[in-house]
Amino acid sequence: MIRKLMRSIREQKKDSIWAMITIGIEVVFEVIIPLLMANLIDYGIDAGNMNYVVKMGIVLLLAAAGQLVSGIISGRFAASASSGFARNLRHDMFYKVQTFSFSNIDKFSPASIVTRLTTDVTNLQNTYQMIIRMAVRSPLMMIFSLVASFSIDANLSIIFLAIIPVLAFGLYFIMIKTHPIFERVFRTYDKLNNVVQENLHGIRVVKSFVRETHEEEKFNTISERIYKNFKKAEQQLAWNAPLMQICMYAAIILLSWFGARAVVACGGDAALGLSTGELLSLISYATQILMSLMGLSMVFVMITISRTSGERAVELLDETPDITPPDNAVTEVADGSISFEHVMFSYHRNKGKPVLDDINLHIPAGSTVGIIGVTGASKSSLVQLIPRLYDVREGAVKVGGVDVREYDLDVLRDAVAMVLQKNVLFSGTIKENLRWGNEHATDEELVHVCKLAQADDFIRAFPEGYDTYIEQGGTNVSGGQKQRLCIARALLKHPKILILDDSTSAVDTRTDALIREAFAKEIPDTTKLIIAQRIASVEHADMILVLEDGKIMACGKHEELIASSPIYKEVYESQTKGDDDSAS
Known part of the structure; x- marks a missing residue:
């Protein structure tokens, strides 16, 4: 674990080394001061030599100034090194997360990843700073003080x-008792972050259902658990201070007793035994030795607290992405044709009932395919296999005649654009959000795709038009507006395959029809997969799939399915009957 964490030090090695060197200089000055004090007392004050007192007083001032300056410099180097280490570690962890597949994200959970990138990294930063200061200072202080004494x-x-x-x-003993408690604490922190994230993301639902009290109770339950575990751990760690004090005072009492007897026995003459100044130096060294031990105990406490954080950080860094490109990856997608060959898929590999079972399907390039089915029919699971967001358990998914597992991931996903039902907009202007599809797109291209997605009119209605600022999550635009912006963003990629996962559910039927009409005219060579609940959204498709319980129950054109598929016919009649009733 330590070796892997040390990889994040990198360019901070220089500052770390300088921090340790200047701390060593500080310790030397601090150890010299009691010896100078002993000489001041024995050869200056006791001997009545004022010249020696003045000279030694100046030397003491210079030593104290040297200790102060070296301490300040070491503190600056240590702060720089620890902050840089934390930055590098956070960078390494975040970049590792970017390589994760959805299954890796599901394993850790977003809340746990956020905790590891924030709380755990902060703990490790504080510990690293204490290590390069106290873990160097304390042993040096103890060794030098022991040698001097x-x-x-x-x-x-x-x-x-x-x-x-x-x-x-x-x-x-304190360390081995507290470590398991801190492990529980940080696992509970993950749950606390999850509750907070859910509450903030769903705050409108919470308030509309007047569930604030329920959410407060959830928060308080987890917060109370953290409090009790932390309290128990701190109670264990609290033994550290009295243990140190007992050892310190025992050493000082023993030194005072035996030292005083030795001073009295030799009459305070250093030549005959122990002098008064030397006894005071020994007591000073006793304090220094025990303070260095206390410093080490503080390091041990921080290590105990951060050990769990280190394990959690390394666990994230050691995670192997489930989806990786092959060595000799294919770097070009020939066309938008899609084939499913005896595909079986489950979210938990080799466990449980398959989500998709023996899917066989061929979609020619440029086709428009509609996909319908009840909730839980695995419609989204089917299309997520195309850009290889998940890997199949058995069989193969091919795009452009090539197994998706043979493509470079960036190449494959750049050729496939997905617009999800739960669309995500990021904080920034409309232009900045659209350019996620193509960062080099011109303003004219932005306007063009927004016209195709029927978004241009409402964008121009905003006072600042395309420079309108979108709040985080797109909270200042409607659901239908958000969907159309996401469709426009996907079109900017000029994809070979466009997947709309129920992404027109929040727009009216007329706008939905205009979007489909624009697709037919402007991107005829793009393969379009449309998941929808409304039959009207897919009835003109070249092919319609009816999914149920992870299987394709029927496949064909609208008229064919009306005649051959009871499921499709039932959905169609229920929707047209609703339309007829509302019209009458």
């Missing part, structure tokens, strides 16, 4: 060696 009095310094194992065992 042993040089003063080896017997008294054994006290430190006796206390360190006690503290280390206590810290290890």
Whole structure:
């Protein structure tokens, strides 16, 4: 895990190394200061030598200034390195997500991915900064202080060696107790983010059904679970401070007791034993050693908290995309012909009942194909196999006579344009949204495709026309307007295959007819697949598929299906009867 996370350091190695070097310089100054203080007391104050006091006071000021400056510089380098590491890690994770297929996204869930890219990366950023500062500073401080204290009095310094194992065992015990709790916390964070996202996306539904109280209860339940787990973890970590204090005060008491006896025994003469200044230095080193241990304990606490975050980040980075292009990928789609050859598909590979079962179908290039069926008939699942958003479980889907698994993914998906029922518009102007289809499209091309999609009139009715700003999710345009903008965006790709997944459901029948008429005149060579609930949207198609329970129950033209398919006839009569009743 650590090796994989370190790959995201990259250009921040330089700042990281400089941070550690300047921290080492800071530690040297800090360790020298007690020795200088001991000399000041023993050879200046006790000896009544004011010249020595002044000289040593200046040296102390310079050492303190050196410690301050090196500390500031190390802090700047550490902040730069940790921020850069977090940026790189977030970049690596986000780019990895872009390679995921829909099945990979389904495995993690969008809410979990958002948590990993935000909360988990922030935890790792804070931990990395603490590692390159405290994890370097504390061991150096402890080693240098131990060396200095042993040089003063080896017997008294054994006290430190006796206390360190006690503290280390206590810290290890705290870590193994808290890690499983933090694992539960971050899994619950995923659920919390999911609740918040659902609430915000569906806020109109929540308010129209007056379900605010229900949503608050859902939020409070999950939030309470996070609170209880965090509280339990913090209660475990709270043992860290008293453990440190007990060790620190025990060391100082033992040093004071045995050190005072040694000073009294030799009369405070450094030549005969331990002097007063040396005892004060030992107490200073005791404080430094134990503070360095406390610093290490803080590092361990952060590592304990972020260990779960690191595992979750690496889990995302290690995920293998289910759909990848072959080595010698085909880089050109010959035409818009589509073939399904004994296709079987399920969302959970090799598990459960197939969503599509033994689909055999050939669609010539330039054809218009209508697809109807009840909700859950797997209409959307069928068309999502064409741009290889999912892979078949058995059989093959071919576009232009080539198995879609042999194409370069970008080439294949650039040749297939999909307009979904749940259309997505991004925050930005209408022009910016349209140019998702072709970023180099001219204004004239934008107007042309919008006329084909029957969107030009309502766009020009806006005060700012094509420069009108679309709010995130397209909340400031109607459902029908959103659908027509998405159709225009798809047409800008000049696709060989155009898939409309119930994407005219929010427009009136006249506009629907005008859109289909424009398709017939302007893009006759494009294969058009139209999923619809209205028979009127597909009755003039070259071929109509009737799907039920993942199988093609009937296939033919409108007149043929009226005569041969009871399902199609029933839907047609129910819709025409409704029209007749409303007309009368």
